[in-house]
Amino acid sequence: MVLTGTVWTVTTPAVVTLKTREVNEVTVTSDNVLRLESSSDGVDTATVNYSGSTVVGGPVGMATSVTPSLIEVTNVKVPGASVFTINIDGTATLVNTDALASSENYYINHVVTCVQ
Numbered sequence: 001m002v003l004t005g006t007v008w009t010v011t012t013p014a015v016v017t018l019k020t021r022e023v024n025e026v027t028v029t030s031d032n033v034l035r036l037e038s039s040s041d042g043v044d045t046a047t048v049n050y051s052g053s054t055v056v057g058g059p060v061g062m063a064t065s066v067t068p069s070l071i072e073v074t075n076v077k078v079p080g081a082s083v084f085t086i087n088i089d090g091t092a093t094l095v096n097t098d099a100l101a102s103s104e105n106y107y108i109n110h111v112v113t114c115v116q
Contacts, residue, residue: 006094008046013053016112021081025115028071028086029051030108034094037091037105046092046108052114058084079115086112 001008019027032047050071055064058077064071068090076082092108100106 006097008092010089017085019081020076023114026073027113030110030112033064034106034108037107043065045095048092050090052089054087056085058082073098
């Protein structure tokens with residue numbers, strides 16, 4: 001990621017490949033907390049914007065919607081298995097970049113939820 005002011009921009013999207021059965025909807029959200037990799041402690045609010053994220057593959061008729069706070073994939077349920085890839089891209093706006101140290105690694109949790 002590249003930090004410009006208080007906005008971190010993804011340089012290498014996270015890639016999640018799912019193989020589902022009997023799942024109708026998949027969502028990706030964030031808890032909007034920047035954490036230290038070394039301790040998992042939250043160090044700042046990090047408001048995620050998923051703009052730029054993509055979904056590749058999946059069954060015919062599958063629909064995707066990407067909003068700043070949510071990636072949603074619907075109409076996934078087909079006979080057999082569905083396979084598709086979610087490329088998590090975008091930015092995160094921080095509140096207090098003064099709390100960051102260049103010697104540390106940071107991460108933001110994303111939650112993938114599958115609904116039948």
